[in-house]
Amino acid sequence: xxxxxxxxxxxxxxxxxxxxxxxxxxxxxxxxxxxxxxxxxxxxxxxxxxxxxxxxxxxxxxxxxxxxxxxxxxxxxxxxxxxxxxxxxxxxxxxxxxxxxxxxxxxxxxxxxxxxxxxxxxxxxxxxxxxxxxxxxxxxxxxxxxxxxxxxxxxxxxxxxxxxxxxxxxxxxxxxxxxxxxxxxxxxxxxxxxxxxxxxxxxxxxxxxxxxxxxxxxxxx
Amino acid sequence: xxxxxxxxxxxxxxxxxxxxxxxxxxxxxxxxxxxxxxxxxxxxxxxxxxxxxxxxxxxxxxxxxxxxxxxxxxxxxxxxxxxxxxxxxxxxxxxxxxxxxxxxxxxxxxxxxxxxxxxxxxxxxxxxxxxxxxxxxxxxxxxxxxxxxxxxxxxxxxxxxxxxxxxxxxxxxxxxxxxxxxxxxxxxxxxxxxxxxxxxxxxxxxxxxxxxxxxxxxxxxxxxxxxxxxxxxxxxxxxxxx
Amino acid sequence: xxxxxxxxxxxxxxxxxxxxxxxxxxxxxxxxxxxxxxxxxxxxxxxxxxxxxxxxxxxxxxxxxxxxxxxxxxxxxxxxxxxxxxxxxxxxxxxxxxxxxxxxxxxxxxxxxxxxxxxxxxxxxxxxxxxxxxxxxxxxxxxxxxxxxxxxxxxxxxxxxxxxxxxxxxxxxxxxxxxxxxxxxxxxxxxxxxxxxxxxxxxxxxxxxxxxxxxxxx
Numbered sequence: 001x002x003x004x005x006x007x008x009x010x011x012x013x014x015x016x017x018x019x020x021x022x023x024x025x026x027x028x029x030x031x032x033x034x035x036x037x038x039x040x041x042x043x044x045x046x047x048x049x050x051x052x053x054x055x056x057x058x059x060x061x062x063x064x065x066x067x068x069x070x071x072x073x074x075x076x077x078x079x080x081x082x083x084x085x086x087x088x089x090x091x092x093x094x095x096x097x098x099x100x101x102x103x104x105x106x107x108x109x110x111x112x113x114x115x116x117x118x119x120x121x122x123x124x125x126x127x128x129x130x131x132x133x134x135x136x137x138x139x140x141x142x143x144x145x146x147x148x149x150x151x152x153x154x155x156x157x158x159x160x161x162x163x164x165x166x167x168x169x170x171x172x173x174x175x176x177x178x179x180x181x182x183x184x185x186x187x188x189x190x191x192x193x194x195x196x197x198x199x200x201x202x203x204x205x206x207x208x209x210x211x212x213x214x215x216x217x218x219x220x221x
Numbered sequence: 222x223x224x225x226x227x228x229x230x231x232x233x234x235x236x237x238x239x240x241x242x243x244x245x246x247x248x249x250x251x252x253x254x255x256x257x258x259x260x261x262x263x264x265x266x267x268x269x270x271x272x273x274x275x276x277x278x279x280x281x282x283x284x285x286x287x288x289x290x291x292x293x294x295x296x297x298x299x300x301x302x303x304x305x306x307x308x309x310x311x312x313x314x315x316x317x318x319x320x321x322x323x324x325x326x327x328x329x330x331x332x333x334x335x336x337x338x339x340x341x342x343x344x345x346x347x348x349x350x351x352x353x354x355x356x357x358x359x360x361x362x363x364x365x366x367x368x369x370x371x372x373x374x375x376x377x378x379x380x381x382x383x384x385x386x387x388x389x390x391x392x393x394x395x396x397x398x399x400x401x402x403x404x405x406x407x408x409x410x411x412x413x414x415x416x417x418x419x420x421x422x423x424x425x426x427x428x429x430x431x432x433x434x435x436x437x438x439x440x441x442x443x444x445x446x447x448x449x450x451x452x453x454x455x456x457x458x459x460x461x462x463x
Numbered sequence: 464x465x466x467x468x469x470x471x472x473x474x475x476x477x478x479x480x481x482x483x484x485x486x487x488x489x490x491x492x493x494x495x496x497x498x499x500x501x502x503x504x505x506x507x508x509x510x511x512x513x514x515x516x517x518x519x520x521x522x523x524x525x526x527x528x529x530x531x532x533x534x535x536x537x538x539x540x541x542x543x544x545x546x547x548x549x550x551x552x553x554x555x556x557x558x559x560x561x562x563x564x565x566x567x568x569x570x571x572x573x574x575x576x577x578x579x580x581x582x583x584x585x586x587x588x589x590x591x592x593x594x595x596x597x598x599x600x601x602x603x604x605x606x607x608x609x610x611x612x613x614x615x616x617x618x619x620x621x622x623x624x625x626x627x628x629x630x631x632x633x634x635x636x637x638x639x640x641x642x643x644x645x646x647x648x649x650x651x652x653x654x655x656x657x658x659x660x661x662x663x664x665x666x667x668x669x670x671x672x673x674x675x676x677x678x679x680x681x
Contacts, residue, residue, distance in 0.1 A: 005541075066615065066661035067654040068622035071633055075650040078640065082647035122273060123310035123369075127324035127376060128300030137323060141314040156524075163526035167626055174528065181536065188537030195529040202524040217314075 009184045010193060013176075020176030021197050027094055027172060028162040032155050034098035039105020044135075046110050057106065064103035070164055072096050077168045093165035101158040108154060112147035113139055145217045152209040156202055163198070173197065223248050224380055224411050230269060230279035232262075239265050240276070241435035247413060249379075252406045254422035254443075255415045257432035258458065263415045266432070267382050270413065271295075271302045284379060300328055303373030307385040309365045311357040317344060317368045318353045321375045330376065343371040347401050363394030367401055374405075381405065383414040419462055423447050431455045467648065471639040475649075478635035479656060481549075485621040485631060488553050490614065493560025500565025505572050507590075515565070522562035528623055531555040535627040552624035556617065563613055571606035572598060608671035615661045615668070622657075632656055 010017070045057045064072065076099075077092040087095070116139050124134035144151075166174030173194055181190045225247035232240035239262045247253050255263040268274040270281055272288050272295045281288040286298050312320050318340030325331045331339055344350055347367040357365055366386060373381060383402065387395045399421050406412060406425050416422060422429055422443060429446045431439040431454075439446065439455045450456040503515035522530075535551035538544065575598045583593040625634035636653035640646040 062662060062665075063654070063658065066619075066665055067657045068619040068633065070622045070625065071636070071650055071654050071657065074633075074637070074640075074646070075654060079647035079650045082645070117308075117310075119306060119308050119310035120312060123304075123306060123312070124324075125296070126271060126273065126299055126302075126304040126306075127372070128296050128298075128328055129324055130296045133327050137327065138312055142312075145314070160524075160526045163528040174532075177532075185540060187539075188533065188541035191529055191533040191537050195525040195533065198526050198529060199521065199524040 005189060006186050007189050007193070009186045010180060010189055013180045013183070016176045016180065017173065017193065017197070020171065020173035021201070023170075024162050024172040025159075025201060027090065027097070027165060027170070028159040030094045031097035031101055031162065032158050034094065035101030035105050035158060036151075038098060038102030039109045042102065042106030043109035043113055046106065047113055048131075061103045061106050064100050069097070069100045069161055070167065072100055073164055073168060089165075089169045093168060093170045097158065097161060097165065100161065101154065104154050104157075105151075108147050108150045109143070111150075112143035115146045116142045148213050148217070152206070152213070155209065156205060159202060159205060160198065224251075224284055225270060225413070226280070226282040227266070227270070228280040228282075230266070230281060231277045232265060232269065232274065233277055234265075239435050240269070242279070243432075243435070243437055244279075245430065245437060245440075247380075247411060249411050250409050250427075251411055252425055252427045253413045254426035254429045255413065255432060256417070256419070256422060256429060256458070257438075261432040262435040263432045264384050267384050267413060267415050270382060271299055271304055273304075300324075300330075300376055301378055302380045302382065303376060303378035304382045304384065305366070305369050305373055305386045307389050309357075309362070309369045309389075311365050311369055311372070313357050316354050316356055317349065317360070317371075320357070320368055321372045324372070325375050328376075339375055343375045344368070346374065347371045348397070361394060362390045363397045366390065366398045370398070370401055370405075379411060381410055381412045383412065383416070385415050385417065387416070387418060417462065419447070419459070431458065433458075465643055467639070467643050467645050471643065471649075472652075475632065475635045475639060475652060475656070478630055478632045479660075481624075481629060481631035482618065482621045482660075485549070485552055485556065485624055485629075486614070486618045489556035489560050489617060489621075492553070492557035493564055493617075496557065496561025497564035497568055500561060501568035501572060504565065504569040519562045519566055522559055523566075527555060527559055527620060528626065530558065531623055531627060548624060548627045548629040551627060552621070552629055556620055559620065560613070560617055563616070564610065567609045567613060568602070568606050571602040571609075574605050575601045605675065608668045608675060611664055611668040611671060615664050618661055618664075619657065
């Protein structure tokens with residue numbers, strides 16, 4: 001049973017594959033950064049905010065965690081124009097992914113902040129620091145250290161989740177892949193290569209994050 | 222003029238009536254030792270003095286400021302009142318000197334450039350001049366608590382609150398912390414100390430308050446209190462800790 | 464272009480049965496794989512552990528969409544055999560479930576404290592009996608909440624089947640929205656359908672987790 005793999009057919013399109021992956025990585029990075037920002041703000045609201053703000057944040061988190069990312073993508077790209085808001089595909093893709101990632105990040109950062117022992121914030125307050133100062137200078141780093149593993153895994157999940165944006169026409173690696181597929185008809189090889197490239201990207205991200213973790217939180221901490 | 226005036230303070234934790242009308246005054250330079258069994262309300266009272274706990278009724282005035290008035294800027298008040306906790310609560314991600322200088326720099330008492338000098342001065346004062354760059358995890362319990370004292374002192378407080386500062390320490394490390402506290406007292410710092418160390422209270426305090434069931438049950442100078450305990454409860458207490 | 468009608472609502476609601484069918488099938492097949500993975504990962508034999516580890520790393524490090532397209536577009540091209548959308552989706556989701564559930568269950572087995580192992584071994588039980596009567600029952604209790612949590616993820620994953628043409632919930636929404644141009648209300652409706660299924664499950668997982676902690680505190 002010898003199947004004829006023809007990876008050589010993909011060779012002329014290597015440049016496009018790499019470019020597609022670069023786009024994917026860029027979109028992933030944007031979504032992750034935006035998602036983290038949303039997560040921090042949401043976590044602060046859930047811990048310190050007023051009741052209506054907390055309620056709104058809860059609704060946001062539960063909606064985006066209990067509906068598929070694909071449907072959210074369609075809602076933002078196809079649905080918003082019904083309200084007159086027409087976004088470019090890349091923008092819609094990043095925003096949608098960021099909102100999805102953000103909903104999980106809210107929980108990550110919230111549990112991080114709550115995991116810091118009370119004594120530390122009391123000590124900060126007893127020294128006369130204002131709440132914002134306690135948050136930034138006393139709580140943030142220990143909280144980050146506690147949730148770094150969850151943070152890292154959420155970043156990996158978002159990177160992998162970026163694969164969806166090709167479905168609204170964004171020119172990422174899947175988009176490049178389907179183009180190459182239509183030219184070479186080597187679908188198996190194309191998608192195998194795409195999966196492999198994602199795999200490499202994920203491992204690279206993990207290594208970088210591991211490095212960051214060791215630098216930021218050395219053993220003596 | 223008293224530095225601290227506690228007037229008829231009442232406090233509940235749910236159903237638990239933990240402070241039942243406590244009144245006392247602390248003058249500048251006084252060393253007040255608060256002793257009693259766990260649950261007697263002594264730690265709670267201390268934490269009410271710098272507003273870490275709220276009160277139900279009554280008044281606490283520190284250096285002319287009503288601690289629990291809605292208009293009071295607690296952060297500002299706490300810059301003049303230092304607190305040392307039972308569990309040290311050092312900031313784990315900062316070195317000893319960074320722990321000491323964080324608040325002075327952020328509250329603009331000193332500039333960034335002046336910070337190293339202040340850190341050295343404060344840490345040498347508690348005998349840890351060699352440990353400027355050590356991280357809390359690299360220090361023993363006694364050393365951590367001394368850094369915590371240096372951290373509180375760095376704000377030049379007028380009043381120092383010690384909440385069972387030695388209770389979480391291994392016995393052989395208690396001495397080094399008590400010595401620092403004693404030096405502080407001799408230098409004239411006004412201190413309110415919740416403690417189980419009776420020998421320390423006897424030697425250093427200017428007044429001993431025995432708390433029981435949320436009230437100041439008995440009070441007096443150490444000589445009178447330990448020499449001639451009046452109430453049976455205090456007698457029992459003294460016997461049980463000796 | 465036409466306007467939304469009741470027939471559209473029935474189409475969308477009807478499509479839910481495919482979402483459920485996909486999820487349940489993937490859950491069953493995935494569970495079998497997961498059991499194998501969990502056992503392999505905790506086995507004494509190094510090669511078993513390595514193979515299982517490689518499988519998990521591969522699945523967790525690649526996009527589900529990629530695997531799906533590999534099966535649906537790639538395999539027919541390569542091998543000349545036809546795979547229908549439901550089969551391709553089921554295989555892809557099962558492989559994914561096998562890896563993720565396998566990791567969850569492995570974690571549960573490992574979370575059973577060493578003391579239990581040692582106590583059982585000291586009583587003279589053989590390894591197999593220790594596993595079956597002491598470790599796995601406790602592991603199963605720990606695993607329940609995260610497994611229900613994963614079920615939510617699985618149901619959301621089934622939406623990808625729309626991209627290979629299977630008319631489950633998401634695809635039915637695409638079809639209706641396509642002909643009525645009422646994308647916003649349609650996809651909101653679709654989202655609400657998913658929410659109605661996933662949210663109760665998520666709450667269930669949360670309450671299971673809470674009860675677990677209470678039990679452990681004793």
